[in-house]
Amino acid sequence: MTYQTPSPAIASLVNLKPDPLLFFGPDRNLMLIAERPSYPSIEELREPKLKLAGRQINPATYTPYGHRGYHAPRLRDLRTGEETPLKNLPENGTFRSFTWSPSGTRIAFCLNTPTGLQLWSCPTETLECTPHGPADLNNSLGGYTFEFVSDDVVMTKRRIPNSGESPDEAVVTGPNVQDTSGKEGRNRTYTNLLQSQHDVEVFRYYATAQIWLVNLATGEEKKWGEPGIISGVKSSPDKKYFVAVRITEPFSFSVPFEKFADRIEILDAEGNLIRLLCERPAREHIPAPFDAVASTPRRFSWRSDHPAQLYWSVAQDGGDTRNEAEFRDQLFYLEPPFTGEPQPSIKMPLRYGAIRWGRGDLAIFIDWSYKDRRQVTRRWWPDSPDRPAEVIFDQNWEDDYNDPGNFMTITQRNDHSVLLTRDEGTKLVLAGIGHGPEGSQPFIDTYEIATGNINRLWQSTPPLFEYPGYFLDEHPDWFFMGREQTTERPNFFLRNLITGEEIQLTDYEHPYPQLRDANLEKLEYLREDGVQLRGDLHTPQGFVAGESDPLPVFMWAYPQEYKDAEKAGQVTTSPHQFTRISPLSPLPFLAAGFAVFDDFAMPIVGEGDQEPNETFIEQVQLNAKAAVEKLIELGVADPERIYVGGHSYGAFMTAHLLAHTDLFAGGIARSGAYNRTLTPFGFQAEERSFWEVPDTYIKLSPFVHADKIDAPLLLIHGEEDANSGTYPVQSKRLFAALNSLGKTARLCLLPHEDHSYAAEESILHMLWEMERWMTKEEA
Missing domain, CATH: 3.40.50.1820 (Alpha/Beta hydrolase fold, catalytic domain)
Structure with missing residues (x-):
């Protein structure tokens, strides 16, 4: 059978133009706009695909299979309404990974080419775009393709040159054999796992990369650290240190690469190893409960309001919530010079969910329990780790009518997010969907830290349905908002929380x-x-x-x-x-x-x-x-x-x-x-x-x-x-x-x-x- 088409009335609803990308820079008067792709063709889906370690990799481009880029990028000045296209770009080019520099003076992005991703950038003053190096970025494992470490310097991963021919053809030397470990543990029915030694060799070939530092202003490039299979690197807020996750062998045939054995390393700004934090075996034997975790250290992240304090969690119940335990998780941390023993921090009665950092006397963490659908939001004092946390909200997550909303954050210029505060740091900001018997009415509240008093600042009112997206980092009276009605499609605005002033960003027509x-x-x-x-x-x-x-x-x-x-x-x-x-x-x-x-x-x-x-x-x-x-x-x-x-x-x-x-x-x-x-x-x-x-x-x-x-x-x-x-x-x-x-x-x-x-x-x-x-x- 050949491909068929439904009746014209139905077919006309298929290939509608998608909404463009809207992406603010640190200077909130500037917004990057780029057109989203429509549906790919079958020919595009026929691109090569390697199914390895839970991933689907395009071997021609060292990228996740199926990724498609944006096109027609341009910059809008909200003060004048003028839109200026980015200049000197290849005709009909498609692009991805648009990223603003910390001060907003430069935009970096990747060009999709038949052989891979190529790094490009432009100053926002001129929008004159230039390429940086060949199309050899290695994004096989997905995630960020690069990160700004200063206004002009980015860190990215590249393929290893002269690493030999791809092991495309499997040479049969014997059977593929696996043994049980003798340990109990449950894995869902993961797909695209490694199946043979040949798969191991192919995965190693495409996943191995070298990190480079690229100066976008001068063109200078230099290697950083040692090559390997690096699944993640994240800088500290002061950009002087990095935490890296390096996958190690032997690779698992039972779980995707995110659960492979690995090393957690702390590196300095030059890529030198300061400390090996831990070596973890493959996470193949996680207990059955949905809130069970590995017993090894996990969830490594930098404290956003501190120059360089690294936190992680360790289960206190063996990772199994069926075990009796006063506390399920505990945080530990290290700070420069990253010597000595890890310092204990807050203990969590339930399973660690999320943290929102604010300052030395203010952080918010969420812990949770699946069995009783419980989620607890607590306030704690990072600089006083022995001080018990205080409960702010204790809720059943199935109870939408009593959902208090989420504490909002803003992103600092170092690309780390902190809690949004108001009134000289005495209040936090809550935003929620506002479910109720008459229908949802999204809202924005303030939460007074000292008393717990909640005051409503804004709420959507019928016949409109309005919903807040995020607050502008350096102009926290302004928030990004969507607005729609039953017969009017969503359009987007900037709204001032205090004055009610609005700036309309889009004016989309009814799509059907x-x-x-x-x-x-x-x-x-x-x-x-x-x-x-x-x-x-x-x-x-x-x-x-x-x-x-x-x-x-x-x-x-x-x-x-x-x-x-x-x-x-x-x-x-x-x-x-x-x-x-x-x-x-x-x-x-x-x-x-x-x-x-x-x-x-x-x-x-x-x-x-x-x-x-x-x-x-x-x-x-x-x-x-x-x-x-x-x-x-x-x-x-x-x-x-x-x-x-x-x-x-x-x-x-x-x-x-x-x-x-x-x-x-x-x-x-x-x-x-x-x-x-x-x-x-x-x-x-x-x-x-x-x-x-x-x-x-x-x-x-x-x-x-x-x-x-x-x-x-x-x-x-x-x-x-x-x-x-x-x-x-x-x-x-x-x-x-x-x-x-x-x-x-x-x-x-x-x-x-x-x-x-x-x-x-x-x-x-x-x-x-x-x-x-x-x-x-x-x-």
């Missing part, structure tokens, strides 16, 4: 005016056991429920696990938000005359000691039954033409609904997993292994219930799906079972596509398959 007047209703309904359910009902323009003829309906959902039924029913959207139509969503079918019940509630509740998965099948039936009955009751749905679908975990749900209900005329399952014995060490929110609860794994496998699937099922899957657990074989085996059982099914495998689909041809064909399946048109 043909659907501007479609109807959106936020439905509320109950399932049989009293759990509150909700969903977004979209109907075509002019449709009036109860007066117009009932419509074919396409229902789309993704299950969510909860420990509390009441919290599962909370409102987490706003009726004033703009309806974005992604071609990967169900909404394009609104243009074809369908009603679309999008994101209809699919909570799976396991209260107390009960695990949600013990009643997964029963609860998805209850959720779907309540939704279908509501649509029929309203006069929206033609009962004979209701279809259900989902992607990934939503596909898993779809297969179960067809096996265990007779509510639907058909189903569409994209990139799903259907045999849970192929994901034996957990999936989604399931922490238990197959050997602990084999009956649960078997019961939850739609493959086992294939004989009960009587409604037609369309299976779509990317042939290169690298997502954990959703191997293409999942769809292949379910289709084979349905075929042998005499069921009505269709399997569409999309060449070169991953878990989500990228190429324009693939997306159009996917929509054609879905439209054909639900309208029963002949190919």
Whole structure:
């Protein structure tokens, strides 16, 4: 079969122009703008790909597979509104990794070339761009391609010259053999792992790099430190020291490279080794709980408000939250000259989550517990490590109505972030989404450090839906804000928190005016056991429920696990938000005359000691039954033409609904997993292994219930799906079972596509398959 295209009404919603990149510099009067790429073609997806150590590497360019750059970069002066293109760039060039120098006097970026990334830069005064060295940067492991260490000097990784020919051809010298370690530990079903000694050699070849310092003003270049497989380097705030993570052999065949054995090093500004902090074995045997961690030191980072103080955490419970422990984690630190023993710092009752630095007497850390969905925000005193932390917020993260928001930060010119304070450092700033029964209303509050008093400074008010993004670093009265309405797409502004003054940054038009007047209703309904359910009902323009003829309906959902039924029913959207139509969503079918019940509630509740998965099948039936009955009751749905679908975990749900209900005329399952014995060490929110609860794994496998699937099922899957657990074989085996059982099914495998689909041809064909399946048109 060749690639097909859906009806024009649906196809017209596919290749819409994406929003450009907006990127402020330290001088907040200047903003870099660059156009984002649209969908790649299938030919672009056919670029070479090496699947190694959990990565997909393009061997021609030493970059992660599939990366695509921006184009048409330009600088806008907000004082005048003038936009000036960057100069002397290659015609039709694409670029990535735009970065401002600390003072904002220079912009550095990379040019994509057929043979790799090339470093470029320009002064912001002239915008005259120049290249620096050949196209030989090594970004095989992803992450930052370079970092400014001063206004003119950047640090970057380059390939090792004269390292010999790539070991492309495997020479078979014997079998590939692995032994067990004798240690208990669980790994999810990682993809693209090393499989052989040849893989080891290829990974070593493409991952090994040499760090260089490049002076963008003078062109001077010099090597820095020793070559190796360097997965990360981060400078201290004063730029005098660096912490580096260097991967060591032997490489693991069980985990991706981020969990390989490694060395943690402290280096000086010249790249000389000051101290080897620790050598860690491969993290192959992490305990089962979701908040379990390795027992070795982890999470190395610089204290942002100190010139050079390096922190890390060490589990106090062996990394396993099933063990009794007064404290789960403890921080340790070192500072120049980095000799002596690590100094103990704050102990954390729960698992270490995040830190926001402020000053010697002010830092915020978050620790958490998965079992009871608990998250605690605490204030502590970094310069007084023995002083106990004080609780600011102690919340259940499923309780959206009582979410206090997040403490905001600003980025300093040394590229390290600190807490945003107001009123001479006496108050912090909180920003949140503001969920509530009437819909979400984002807000900005101040938090008085001494008293804990909270004062609201700003809040979105209907009929607008406005939301803060971030505060401007050196002008903290100003914040970046989005604004939208039901029929007006998001545009972006700078707003002064105190005066209300605004500067409009964008003026985007409605991307699909043909659907501007479609109807959106936020439905509320109950399932049989009293759990509150909700969903977004979209109907075509002019449709009036109860007066117009009932419509074919396409229902789309993704299950969510909860420990509390009441919290599962909370409102987490706003009726004033703009309806974005992604071609990967169900909404394009609104243009074809369908009603679309999008994101209809699919909570799976396991209260107390009960695990949600013990009643997964029963609860998805209850959720779907309540939704279908509501649509029929309203006069929206033609009962004979209701279809259900989902992607990934939503596909898993779809297969179960067809096996265990007779509510639907058909189903569409994209990139799903259907045999849970192929994901034996957990999936989604399931922490238990197959050997602990084999009956649960078997019961939850739609493959086992294939004989009960009587409604037609369309299976779509990317042939290169690298997502954990959703191997293409999942769809292949379910289709084979349905075929042998005499069921009505269709399997569409999309060449070169991953878990989500990228190429324009693939997306159009996917929509054609879905439209054909639900309208029963002949190919």
